[in-house]
Amino acid sequence: MNRLSKTPLSERDICTKFITPAVVRAGWSQSQIREEVTFTAGPIVVRGKLASRDTSRRKRADYILYYKPNIPLAIIEAKDNDHAVGDGMQQALSYAASLQVPFVFSSNGDAFLFHDTTATDGVVEQEISLDAFPSPEDLWQRYRTWKGLDDTTQEVVAQDYYVDSGGKSPRYYQLNAINRTIEAIARGQDRILLVMATGTGKTYTAFQIIWRLWKARAKRRILFLVDRNILVDQTRTNDFKPFGSAMTKISDRRIDKSYEIYLSLYQAVTGSEEERNVYREFSPEFFDLVVVDECHRGSAADDSAWREILDYFSSATHIGLTATPKETREVSNLTYFGEPVYSYTLKQGIDDGFLAPYKVVRIDLDRDLQGWRPETGKRDKHGQVIEDRIYNQRDFDRSLVLEQRTERVAERVTQYLKGISRYAKTIVFCEDTDHAERMRQALVNQNADLAAENPRYVMRITGNDPAGKAELDNFIDPESLFPVIATTSQLMTTGVDAQTCQLIVLDQRIESMPLFKQIIGRGTRLREEYGKLYFTIMDFKKATDRFADPDFDGDPVVIYEPSPDDPPTPPDDDDGDERQTGNGIGGVDGIPPGGNGSGPGLGPEPRKKYVVGDVTVSVIAERVQYYDRDGGLITESLKDYTKRSVRREFTSLDDFLKRWSGAGQKRVLIQELEERGVLLEALAEEIGREFGAFDLICHVAFDQPPLTRRERAERVRKRDVFTKYGQQARAVLDALLDKFTDEGIQSIENMNILKLQPISQMGTPMEIIRAFGGKEEYHDALKTLEKEIYAA
Numbered sequence: 001m002n003r004l005s006k007t008p009l010s011e012r013d014i015c016t017k018f019i020t021p022a023v024v025r026a027g028w029s030q031s032q033i034r035e036e037v038t039f040t041a042g043p044i045v046v047r048g049k050l051a052s053r054d055t056s057r058r059k060r061a062d063y064i065l066y067y068k069p070n071i072p073l074a075i076i077e078a079k080d081n082d083h084a085v086g087d088g089m090q091q092a093l094s095y096a097a098s099l100q101v102p103f104v105f106s107s108n109g110d111a112f113l114f115h116d117t118t119a120t121d122g123v124v125e126q127e128i129s130l131d132a133f134p135s136p137e138d139l140w141q142r143y144r145t146w147k148g149l150d151d152t153t154q155e156v157v158a159q160d161y162y163v164d165s166g167g168k169s170p171r172y173y174q175l176n177a178i179n180r181t182i183e184a185i186a187r188g189q190d191r192i193l194l195v196m197a198t199g200t201g202k203t204y205t206a207f208q209i210i211w212r213l214w215k216a217r218a219k220r221r222i223l224f225l226v227d228r229n230i231l232v233d234q235t236r237t238n239d240f241k242p243f244g245s246a247m248t249k250i251s252d253r254r255i256d257k258s259y260e261i262y263l264s265l266y267q268a269v270t271g272s273e274e275e276r277n278v279y280r281e282f283s284p285e286f287f288d289l290v291v292v293d294e295c296h297r298g299s300a301a302d303d304s305a306w307r308e309i310l311d312y313f314s315s316a317t318h319i320g321l322t323a324t325p326k327e328t329r330e331v332s333n334l335t336y337f338g339e340p341v342y343s344y345t346l347k348q349g350i351d352d353g354f355l356a357p358y359k360v361v362r363i364d365l366d367r368d369l370q371g372w373r374p375e376t377g378k379r380d381k382h383g384q385v386i387e388d389r390i391y392n393q394r395d396f397d398r399s400l401v402l403e404q405r406t407e408r409v410a411e412r413v414t415q416y417l418k419g420i421s422r423y424a425k426t427i428v429f430c431e432d433t434d435h436a437e438r439m440r441q442a443l444v445n446q447n448a449d450l451a452a453e454n455p456r457y458v459m460r461i462t463g464n465d466p467a468g469k470a471e472l473d474n475f476i477d478p479e480s481l482f483p484v485i486a487t488t489s490q491l492m493t494t495g496v497d498a499q500t501c502q503l504i505v506l507d508q509r510i511e512s513m514p515l516f517k518q519i520i521g522r523g524t525r526l527r528e529e530y531g532k533l534y535f536t537i538m539d540f541k542k543a544t545d546r547f548a549d550p551d552f553d554g555d556p557v558v559i560y561e562p563s564p565d566d567p568p569t570p571p572d573d574d575d576g577d578e579r580q581t582g583n584g585i586g587g588v589d590g591i592p593p594g595g596n597g598s599g600p601g602l603g604p605e606p607r608k609k610y611v612v613g614d615v616t617v618s619v620i621a622e623r624v625q626y627y628d629r630d631g632g633l634i635t636e637s638l639k640d641y642t643k644r645s646v647r648r649e650f651t652s653l654d655d656f657l658k659r660w661s662g663a664g665q666k667r668v669l670i671q672e673l674e675e676r677g678v679l680l681e682a683l684a685e686e687i688g689r690e691f692g693a694f695d696l697i698c699h700v701a702f703d704q705p706p707l708t709r710r711e712r713a714e715r716v717r718k719r720d721v722f723t724k725y726g727q728q729a730r731a732v733l734d735a736l737l738d739k740f741t742d743e744g745i746q747s748i749e750n751m752n753i754l755k756l757q758p759i760s761q762m763g764t765p766m767e768i769i770r771a772f773g774g775k776e777e778y779h780d781a782l783k784t785l786e787k788e789i790y791a792a
Contacts, residue, residue, distance in 0.1 A: 006081035006109050015062065015078050018109035022130040023076070028065060032136060037064045039099065039172040041353030044526070044533050051533035053353060061095050062088075065103075065136075070161045070175055073139045074103035076112075085127060086113035100176050102146060103139050118146035153186035159216040161208055162242055171354065173344040174205045180341045181209050181319065185218065190317045193295070193337035197346040198323040198521025199355050203231075206291055206321055207239040214243075214260070219289040219317065223262045225309065226293045230472075232263050255281045262287075266309065279309055287316045295320030295337070307336075323521060324514035346517070346524065355524040361538045363412055366620045367402060368393040368541070380610040387610075393541060394509060397431040400610045401438070404617040409507050409540055410442035412619065413485075416503065416538060422450060424502040425475070427522055428487045431508050433462045434609070436487040439507070443485055456482040463491045478530050499525040500532045510543040519543075638679065638686055639700050645678050646701035653702040660694060666786065667746035673697070692744050694790060709744065713737040716788045725781070728762060728771040733785055735759045740789065748782065 009017065015035065023033060042058040044051050063076035075096050077088030088106035093115065096104045102117035112133060115125045120142055144150075149157055159182070161170070170178060177194050184192055196202045206224070213219040224240075226232055232249055240247060240263065247261035255278055290313050310318055320337045323346075349355030371392040378386050391400045417424055428443070430436040440460040444451040451457045461468040461475065461483075469491075474480040478500045489508070501523045510516045523535035537544060650656040663669040670693050674680060683696050688708075691699070695706035707715075716737060722730050735758055736748045747753060754765040762768060772778040 009081060009109070011062075011078055011080045014080055014107075014109040018130060019063070019076060019078055019107050022112075022133050023063070023065070025131065026133040027135040027137070031069070032066050034064045034066070035062065037061045039064075039095075043351055043353045044357050046357055046359065046534045051357075053528075053533075058353070059095060059098065061092075061099075063105075064099070064101070065139075067136055067140045067143070068158055068160070069163075070170060071158065071179065072099055072101050072175070073136070073143060074105060075099065075101050076105040076107060079106070079108045081108050081110070083108050085111050089113055089115060089125075099172055100180070102143060103134075105133075116142070118142050120145055147183055148187055149183070156186040156213070156216045156218045157183055159212040159218075162211045170205070170208060171201070173342075173348070173352075174201055174208070177205050177342045177344065178208045178212070182212055184341050185213065185317055189338075189341075191337045192317070192319045193340045194319065194321050195340045195343040195345075196321070196323060197344060197349045197355065197524070198518065199525040200323075200344055200349055202293070202321045202323070203235055204239045206293070206319070207242075209319070210261070210289070210291065211242070213289060221260050221262075221287045222289040222291065223264065223287045223313070223316075224291045224293070225264055225266050227266055229265055231293060232265055236263055250278075253278045257282070257286070277308070279312060282313075284312055285315055287313050289319070290316045291319045291321065293321050295322045324517040346520070349524070354526070356526045356532065357534050358520070358523060359534065359536045360544050361416070361536060362542075362544060363538065363540055364620055365405060365408060365540065365617055367405060367615070367617050368396065369620065372400075372402070372615060374612075380612050382611060384608075384610055386612070397435040397438075397507070399608065401435075401612065402615050402617055403438075403611065403613040404615060406435075406438050406442045408617050408619060409505070410439060410446045413443065413503075413505055413538065414446040416536070420502070420536075422447070423481060423484050425498060425500050426485045426503040426505065427498065427501055428485065428505040429508045429519060430487055430489050432489050433460075433464055435507070436460045436462055436489050439487045443487070447485075450484075454482055458485040458487070459483040461486045461488050461491060478527060498522050499527045500530050501525075502532060502535050504535065504537050506537065506539045506541060506543040508543070509541050510546070513546060516543060516546045638682055642678060642683055642697075643701045645676065646673070646697055649673070649676060650701075653698065653704065656697065656702065660790065661787070665749050666694075667749050670746060692740075694745070709741045712789050713741045715791075716785070719788065721784070721788055722781075726771060728768070729781070731762055732759055732768055732771065733781065735762070736782075736785060737789075745786065745789070748785075 006014070006018075020033070020035075024030075038058050038060040040057075040059040042053050042055045045054045061075050062078040063074075064072050065074040065076070067073050075092050077092035077095070079088045085108050086106050087108065089104065092104045092106055096102070096115075096117075104115040104117070106113045106115075107130075111130060112128050113125060114128050114134075116123070144154055147157075157179075161178075173196075177196060181192055181194060194202070194205070196205065210219070210222050210224070214222065224235065226235070236247065236249055240261070243261045246259060247263065248256060248259040250262055250264040290310060292310070318337070346355060350357050371390045373390045374386040374388060376388060380386055386400075396402060396405060413426065413428065417426065428436075428439055430439050437460050440458050443458045447457060456471060456474075459468050459471050459475070461472055463469070468486075471483050471486075472491075475483050475486050476498045504519065504523050506519070510519065520537065523537070526532060646656070650659065660666065660669065670680065673693075678697070680693050680696060683700065684691065687696060687699070687706075690708040690710065691706050692709050692712075695704075695708075695712075698704040699706040717734075722733050725733065736753070739747050739753060739759075751765070753759060754768050759768070763771070769775050769778045772781050
């Protein structure tokens, strides 16, 4: 078929008639070829209280070619014959970077442009004929050479994945993590770090790694270490279930050496006395693979109990899994494990649509900012003389309790929930267990009606509260209504899969970036079927200042700082196991190791805490902050930022007007402006929702007096410009003007508007279009209407 006869063919026709046959002729089987593969979900876009998935930003490859299932080798990007052979290459290369695929092809049906990242022959890109497409073995051999895999190691790398009967399969970034880890182990690397954001399936990823190594007999006995009982049980009954009878959980310090897969709480095999270190009942060579979950919590510290285990089984391969690698003077994941073989960040997860985006509500209290100094000789509620000094945010709820401060926090949390849903799952992070109990009481009083109906509406869930811990499973169960609000300190920072959590309240000073990321991770899971598309962080102690830290990698969609009279709602636009710390076995919820914080003889003396009830506390501060398209905090005013952003795109008002008038659909131009960082939703909130995008831009960027949408619609009616149309068509145009007034220009450009009331009462879409003389005439009328709306 000559080039001329290919021109009328669609892109799909080119694939069917030319590209697929060429690939099949090269020896690729149908099981190795996948077409139109969507590998991201599309990000969640939050505007005001509304959130929706932007499916237009899903990434979809025309072809992905696999050596074996889940082992991708190549990408092909197809274009119709109006394009040059290489026109799809740049898009394909961006997909290949995400999928970590070395061989990339672009084609328009005439030939292929072949990009070879391995460049074994020194030629990176070359055009090849349709008949010269490389075979699977050809690309696999190039891949092996590139990765340094010999005949022995390739057997491990090519080992099959576990195939789930329910259809569950790894996402693209999980494939990257699994394949890079297997390749590293096959090449002999024995210390491996995987960094994956909370909520991205680290345990499932670990399962597939272990399964493939176990089935290939590259690793025969495996130890999987965690530091929370709930993690052991979840892992055993969920992701690791296929191991069946080959798997056991080490408990009650009893060792059975007849199994191959061992799951253990690290506390179950270590102890403060040598005879309690039951892991020594295994020989040092017993395990050939040790996987450490949440390895930032101690495995990299030289003097930690985790490291004792790793050092004992030093001949084994060690894999560390974490969302938050820890780097301090005392603790270093990178020093122990080396650079990550693969990282998938919170920002990537949000951009891909696999994790929930979030808003930030920042609330400042006067005493937090100004501090408080007691008058001389002032006593607290318990008769203690309060030390004379200035107390500030670092002291509150640690050495000094201002009861009215707790009440203000509970008041604002309740006010926020009343603005969204009083049954939105909420976690309130407090300084310690005492603070968590006082916060529980304050929230009960603020929600007396619902707390009276069900006492589990608010629960303290901490390591020293059996009744609260018993409700942990109910809190994280999406099907369970109660508890709704959980107050906690440390227990729920990690290992708690609170999938439907919609509000995270920070009334705790957070000094550690890993801890901050872990806390944020409590809300990042998406559950669209339960209406969980995003979550909100309400910050009372400036913990979210850590967004400015270069180590943070996932910015919020909006930061809102309400004034005292504003609502806290932004405007529209585990169980009780000890918590692992850097020095080994740590405390639970602020209680020092070995003590319960309730008296002498039970560990270190609890810190002195003054309780004051007669000091007033109020909300101050008034500032709304947003992030630009690059994730940077906008520090200038919203108007100045908008003016600068628009003028970067349009040199003058005439330039903008020309572009606006020439836009076939105004909503496309509006979307382009939003993608370039113009925050129209926030601008409408600040200037007035009665103004449309056109007037907001002209007013802010070019100092033009704005007209409301209603004023523009009335000007069109006064000019009586639609006399040439019949009665039905004029009624439709009048209804479209009403829709423009209420909803803006984007709404009337959508053909679905004809299916909505009141227009749908005027006839079916086809009848309405016939009233204008046909579809083309209807679109001409719509263009005329838009021209009249924006007439000078």
